[in-house]
């Protein structure tokens with residue numbers, strides 16, 4: 001029997017209507033005879049609000065923090081009441097919701113007393129989003145006749161202790177999935193779990209980083225050797241650029257693992273950057289689908305995508321980046337200079353996105369803006385340092401960039417009105433990226449899109465929908 005892991009993002013579970021749609025989609029898969037594991041995000045915007053409540057509490061704004069919690073309590077309670085009509089089930093669920101919010105309020109009061117928010121407590125506070133949504137959704141599935149079983153993701157997704165962005169421990173996850181999920185699946189049940197949340201080996205709550213529910217689904221898909229991982233979201237699939245920025249973006253019908261990973265890493269929020277890895281390891285296709293338009297075939301991410309006559313598949317943008325210029329005239333001709341610089345980024349656990357070097361100067365881009373003053377202080381022991389924020393990295397991805405001459409000229413002529421600070425081409429054969437001011441980014445994407453998606457290849461792009469709109 002084929003097994004599918006289905007992940008529903010925040011907008012797919014944002015209110016009773018969305019949860020009903022999600023329940024119908026899952027029921028469809030079950031009716032088609034598939035073993036199904038469901039992973040859900042917190043209801044939309046809940047994670048942001050929990051983070052705001054924690055920050056307010058830790059700054060001493062106890063009333064503000066509790067007010068956010070009280071609004072969230074009402075939203076979850078109302079959603080549960082709208083979905084669950086069986087009196088005993090409704091009472092049990094509402095009771096559970098009240099208990100969870102009572103314990104959340106206790107943590108918020110504690111934060112307001114000690115005035116300090118550690119990454120560990122932050123993870124505990126945000127975990128409430130997925131812990132609540134998964135309970136409500138599991139109950140809604142049961143109410144609609146799906147044989148659902150709620151599973152606390154923290155029993156299965158085991159990570160190290162890097163709170164805020166913990167690293168999963170694959171061997172343990174595989175073992176836990178075999179012990180806890182397999183028997184449920186064999187009994188014909190549909191396990192329903194929160195994404196994003198996890199625990200370390202001591203049972204302390206951790207999280208996989210923002211947008212991490214996609215990653216949870218992929219980890220489970222890998223652990224259970226699923227036949228497919230489905231990422232259900234609010235757009236028709238991976239598009240040729242963010243449709244919010246570029247309204248005439250087209251759906252990409254099929255894309256390779258490598259291209260999708262590159263797009264996710266370089267800012268295409270539709271997929272968490274780590275999602276692809278577990279799928280690649282076991283060669284499991286990933287589908288990106290729209291819960292508001294389930295009939296659409298979405299995007300299929302597979303190991304080898306068909307040849308495409310267009311050079312690029314999609315354009316991603318990563319904003320809120322900084323550029324650091326390091327100039328070390330006194331290090332002219334000395335070796336070990338780059339190593340010394342990278343050691344500093346390593347010490348601060350700060351990933352570098354792009355690098356450009358000359359004999360004595362290095363420019364680097366990073367997105368850990370909060371760490372910059374400390375990094376700059378360390379670098380200034382070696383060299384003169386300048387840094388500047390509000391930058392954006394624009395990244396064009398496509399396997400068919402390979403071997404196409406004159407591509408850089410075409411790209412930069414499409415955006416000749418924009419000031420380009422750094423360029424990277426050739427480091428990866430499937431991407432071409434450059435750094436510009438954040439305020440120019442959306443316009444640059446639209447110009448590039450207009451230049452490169454005039455005659456999209458119908459094998460790869462959904463050109464029919466463009467025709468339908470015209």
Ligand code: ADP
Nearest residue numbers: 009010011233237238239241242244268269270
């Ligand atoms: P979810 O809550 O379902 O995880 P996200 O908000 O994380 O959804 O991701 C979906 C959003 O990603 C879309 O609404 C869209 O604005 C954005 N996005 C950015 N780049 C792309 C792209 N290339 N294709 C599709 N969506 C994209």
Ligand code: ASP
Nearest residue numbers: 041047196210211212213
């Ligand atoms: N709820 C988490 C977030 O908003 C994880 C997710 O939605 O994927 O980041």
Ligand code: MG
Nearest residue numbers: 009211269270
């Ligand atoms: Mg997401």
